[in-house]
Amino acid sequence: MWGGRMEQNALRVIIVDDEIHICQLLRKIIRWDSLNMKCIGVFDNSIKALDFIRNNQPEIVLTDIRMPQLSGLELIKKVRNLKITTEFIVISGYKEFEYAHQALQYGVRSYILKPVNEDELNSELEAIGKRIRISSNEVRRTQELQQEVDKSKRIIRDDLLKQILDGQVDEKNIESEISIHGDCYQVYDIKLDYMDYKKFDTKQDKITTEKVMEIIESRLKETVNEILMTVREDLHIYCLVNYNYGETREIPHLLNALLVELDDYLIGFEQYVVTIGAGREVESFSDIKYSVTGAYRAVCNRLRFGTERLISEAEIDVSDVKVVDRIMDRHRSTLIAFYNNYESGLLAADIEGMFQELLAEKKIDMTLCYKLMEQTVYLLLGPSEPNSEKYHYFINILHCAQHCHHIDDMVLLIKNALITYVDGLREAAEQRISKPVMEAQRYVDEHFREKIVLEKVADMVGLHPIYLSTVFKKEIGMNFSEYIVETRINEAKKLLVNTNETIFAIAEEVGYKDSKYFSQLFRKIVGVKPAIYRRLNS
Template structure:
């Protein structure tokens, strides 16, 4: 039996969870109910549960602190968090500690069952209690799922579409679907959250939630349905009878309403439902995919948190290419001198022009942003600056840019990515420029006892004396002679404090051949004669 603890400060919520499902059917048992974080932690110590269902905020230790402490007591303890408020920061912190799922109040039986089944499968795999028959079934199911996912790969733009003449029978045989004659349609749930790394874990949880909601709201209407998640977009292929078209439309609205409820826990996230054209032939599914993709991209124009109807790209006006041409000309000039601020202003100006230009589609807007980044990379290569490292990875840029739900957010990301890259390049250039100075300083410290000259030191780093002298002053704030004197005086001070060498010997040890000159230099540097310094500090 999988032992479960329920933790919520509202007893009626605890009893609801307890009575909502048949726990024995899931091979689970309620081991205890806690009404605050302290009680919950005590139960973790005493009962060693496998799963805890906990409110995100409770008396005693709040949900996050309790999860952190409980994780320290039991590394394999699974968690499902529940919340009825906009507690995005709490949810994000909980996800960092490995929370597997979340539920929104009021809790629905089907949501709870879906979460419990996932936890159960995870627990069984970990405890190696799956029978051979079940393992074989899972392997066959996994193989079927892979074949079904191949359909999405073949629908992607730029890849092979379905074979000519393919009908439901051929597609069913190739991809293991159960399509019937009727309508074929693609829709997409787009999750937007910005480009920051902190949202990666939340996107994975929302992916599962989107699949659950799609299945619950649309499966009963369709002959067959399949989903595929690609970064921040859940794609869905539908096959249904023509007479179900109106019902499907209503269910799509319900689907969006349920997605919007998730904002209670993830208020900084946005959801868009893009719908592709319903096609009469399975062979035309790629057209539905393209129109759904275009609909999703239109959120950059009409906004997120809405359902966007099927649409096809209009004929291009050439406006996007005109904006890029002007941007490229300015970018080239500013990058040649690595003027970070001018490049930043150039990108922000491009974003402003995009917002003012009413003729551009969402597809064209994203095209401009991605091409602007490509132009930046191209100019870096032309300047012999290494790319494809750090901030210059194109694939990563496109993935994170695709999570931006508005023009302003998209171009703010482009700006942050490019300026961050330029900062790195400037720092590397500074390190390269100053490396000879660091080498020269090291050479001086190793050889200050000899009669060093500017010509000798500059020669060791491959610079002319004039250029070296200018660069040395710029990087250290002092000229070569002053720096050499400072090194010698610091060593003289050490010898006077820590040894019994007389002044003449100290003078010789630090590279001076004239004791009178040494004494004069020492007094200028410290304000004291060598013997006076020794009396005070030895």
């Protein structure tokens, strides 16, 4: 170590003189500790000193004015040409005073005549040190202030883009906030997907999205007039740019280069994949909403084209948006029936069939897959009370689906999620019904075509008939005889609609020998006669 014990912010000093003993003398008489400085180099060769200054940029250089190969004046000139802000103290004899005076044009304010006086040298170093530290503090305060200003501007600009995305700002109010002097606007949806949607890390998400936004701004800022960015749910990073016609051809190349840079950054995490969706180029501020929609549509079509690529809105097929409504109309009643009857396997098969119908269309915008997914999940799990378990399950499916980057993954997600939920409902329902009641209920379901006697069933399940009747009504919501009638009538309804059997035959099929009594009972419960019910539902 060249000096004594120093603080971490000690100023770094080098000494340059072609006479090494002069260098050693100067190093010895400088009061390093009290000045809070340290010597990081002594050179008797000015060319080597220049190379050291270039690589290390010390705060202070003490240099002789006359040296072979490269004079002190030439050394100062070359350092200034390198834009290095090192302070110089020039040491000269009376004969070289005019040379020292010339150094003033390079911003040198300190020179000392030989022979060097110890007090004078340390006093000059102290003055330079104060000047450097004051300047450094001012620069630091200016930088901190600028960082705060930039941070505030970024918050305002990000909020502005949120307002644009939500349709809450107009062209008249935006001109004072951003530069919109370019001819074109375009919106990009930079979508980060989890490689595994079951594994996520919100803390890492924040770090990653901030870095991705830095990369986007660094890559685009030299070409476009204005960049606005904001992060939306499910790691959609929206970017609005404003640029001139002259840059139109450059934009796709910039986006592809941006994609490569983002891939290089994300590959180290082994956690995310990225896709860029580019909306249409628009000329009017009021048309930005169309570019927003197009960017989202483009990103959704990674389900077809794959991730880690740029997808343009122009590549997307124009689909019949009503196809989803037609599919839902065909499947709504069966979906609800399978859900209510806890038939999870049939429910999953029906959902898979719906997506197969959608994908069988000649032209399909994959955005419709998200629409079908959302409507299906909403039909079965929504609406529900916010903060309820059902609501959170519903929201979680939607969020996970936004990270599925292949259609098979999305369908599998929905099927598995609903199977798990419906099976849970069934298990909970079964736990609410005691075993004897379940056995009595199962017996009726299997033997309703026969004559059923309460006493016989009670004996079978090991309960007194009166007690069985009581707990049956408490747990099922109706008494034992009512449950028998309801089971028979429900079966009769199916036979009336799905078969051509006579009313008499159907009555016998469900356990009634007297068809007239059956018809009267059916009308009492259903509200219409069996024949009329058949006509209304066939």
